[in-house]
Amino acid sequence: MTNSYDFDVLVIGAGPGGYHAAIRAAQLGLRAACAEREAVGGVCLNIGCIPTKALLHAGEQVAAARHASDFGLTFGEQKLDVAKLNGWKDGIVKKLTGGVAGLFRANKVTHLVGQASFVDAHTVKVGDKTYTAANVIIATGSEPAKIRGLDVDQQYIVDSTGALNVPDPIPARMLCVGGGVISFEFSHIYNNLGSKVKIIEFLPTIIPGADADAVKEFGKSMKKQGIEFETETKANSAVKKDDGVHVEIENVKTGEKRTEVFDRVLVAVGRRPRLDGLNLEVTDVAQNERGFIPADEQQRTNVPHIFAIGDVAGNPMLAHKAMKEGVVAAEVIAGKPAAQDAVAIPGVVYTSPELAWVGLTEQEARDKGYDVRTGVFPLSASGRAMTLQQTDGFVKMVVDHDTDLLLGVHIVAAHGSDMLGEASLALEMGATATDVALTIHAHPTLGETVLEAAEAVHKQAIHIMNR
Amino acid sequence: MTNSYDFDVLVIGAGPGGYHAAIRAAQLGLRAACAEREAVGGVCLNIGCIPTKALLHAGEQVAAARHASDFGLTFGEQKLDVAKLNGWKDGIVKKLTGGVAGLFRANKVTHLVGQASFVDAHTVKVGDKTYTAANVIIATGSEPAKIRGLDVDQQYIVDSTGALNVPDPIPARMLCVGGGVISFEFSHIYNNLGSKVKIIEFLPTIIPGADADAVKEFGKSMKKQGIEFETETKANSAVKKDDGVHVEIENVKTGEKRTEVFDRVLVAVGRRPRLDGLNLEVTDVAQNERGFIPADEQQRTNVPHIFAIGDVAGNPMLAHKAMKEGVVAAEVIAGKPAAQDAVAIPGVVYTSPELAWVGLTEQEARDKGYDVRTGVFPLSASGRAMTLQQTDGFVKMVVDHDTDLLLGVHIVAAHGSDMLGEASLALEMGATATDVALTIHAHPTLGETVLEAAEAVHKQAIHIMNR
């Protein structure tokens, strides 16, 4: 690496993509810097993955206490100190973001504080200092998309960031606009904390991108728990009045409109790339029609020494995709043979049960021309699930009949995200359903449902009748 | 298969080994029978794996309610209805054993009720009827070993079966004799339910067979939770008196003796093959010096048409090993190319955190001559673990430096048994640490600690400093 630049690599944004890139670059001996204008850790650690999971856990504990009476454990009056809940969640965030800052120091990553903007393709201004870099990695992430008529005030009409601040008292009636992952996670939290929650989704299906059967199984459990949802429905406007937020809701098929009143409205209708203040125009870096910055398998943009990773590089906008791309970009810059060549990127809705999947849905596999076989095994037939009081859900495997190759795994289950490790490794290793079926899975574990789903592909599951 | 026999295969014992064998045999078109003298489901479903997991869950919910105050959730007085707890646990057992009986019917497995004993190598008497079979599978399991001076009365001095019946009130002082899996599971249950628990183990280490570092990490967490244990210590005698059970405890190194008083003593010092009433002598089937019936990779004993599977065939005495062997025996009888050729059989202690492992320990790998590298990643550096309030433990990988081949994975973690699926598949697939490290693991999941441990092998973990 030439020494005429201040840094071998300058990363813009310290979200999961950016901090992985910077740390891996430093591990490989590069002089690395990472610029951040807000908080180290990005959306994920500060206002995304982590605080939602903290609140989800808290909500699940409230629900678990209710179900404890099934086995004879009862409690006197239950009290939730909302301020303490928010503080606990913030404490976890602080610990993790502090950890990343510490890792920067320990790895000798130069942490640049402030807004970064390009001066030219090799020069970046951060705050009021200017730095040159042989390579630049753009990792500026994404921000919530806005929707006309629903103006976020972060008090009555909130986006995901506002919804992280649990109000006291818990809102009695809540509407979530958008039927994606974020909406379901918040619905689950607030439903467990005592809100009556309704979700509306414009499209004909919730959780777009997930397997249709899995979504159905998932939706069944959500409904059972009290979360209502309507598809092909949209919100036209939301107005705060004395008795709550009046929302005009429209059935997009019939055109029928009605007004409902809620105490709080969450708007979660997608995310868009964040490029404000970056001054990207002074470079030749190309964006696509939606504003994202396309990158190749090495995470290079059309300008060879400028890389794009994470949310700003496009879908799926997930932290683990950002992390992988960050590591790949750093390794490529260090001259390593890295590529973002993942067979599949997993997705998870961290509710209870979780919806967790990786690889092709049954429909996607059919569309690609595979002769598809599936194997399904219900959690209700799992001894472990019974002992955990968590029998909702199933594991569904999508397999190519000709080669027995595993194409996709779709899990609706408690701890589903923990079982995803096996599914992801299986896809990356090119495993067949037989490989999974022949692997001994410890008893009694939820993971046995993965084994049984693989057996079911061949009509040889033991604990169900194979049709 | 010749029709001159009543059955193509007659399985003796309907534990996990036996019922898997019978069902798979029927699935493959064989005329299968399964004889059982007690309850379908064997030790595992009735008095083993399942009821312990039910009680473990209940105990963990008691503990979770205590920790809920960390995030602001508090409860009034907590009450445990012990009769309801036992009933709930028994209900799960009943549901599962009923399920197996139903699977027998649906698969057309002939269920023979009664004690089975050989009349000759092809003839078995069950109750007072006699049947002939082309092949016989011995799946009679195991029973608790006894120890001199500690006479089990199932009230004050209990074995694992007695300990499943939770007494009211919960015993204040409890001693567990034996430092293996069963002892730790019951200690964890009773400790959470309010007992003061002590474990004594004759050998220099608890959980023999597990990785030494993992055992240390596990023991640290158990101690922190209030479970005491002493190694190189034995119980010479236990006598029930008015104020409790007086136990003479001896330090086997110093020979020092003392007497301690407990309200309940659990004896869990290993298991021995169960062959009473089987009349094995009329066959030529060989046993080893400890009474087990050795079998080859096809689960055949020295008599080619008689198979032995599960606990009666020897260590490790685990349900999933019995299941695998049952399936293998059935497939072999059906003429399929099956073998018990597992690279590794996982083991789990279902406490919280769980101790879950598969493959070689570091020491075993060194003893086999590998140039061993290890990678360790602590749960305390996992964001998901923090949100789950479960940061005890680590993941340790044992890898062959020459080939990067994964040799063993040792997990101390909440949900450790769920993460084991990936580890087991990795070993069976011949995966390298690099394969695991390059596989995208969803964020934020506990499974990321497996990824990071694999990265740590190469000194490239992101969230810790790599020494």
Next chain:
Amino acid sequence: TPAPTRNAGRVPAVPAARRLARELGVDLAQVRGSGPNGRIRLEDVSAHAQTAPAQQTSAAPPPAPAP
């Protein structure tokens, strides 16, 4: 000559390949694995089974001359 296998060593082969090898009567030790570390995959076993019998045939005694 192939590197000596470690005393502890095993030929890494995926479970489905191990089963296919038994079915076809193929000795895994004779199979060249195409995966990393010589890991034997399903296709390696089928490929071996297709070529190996041919080798055996050539080693077998020549057929009796036609009358």
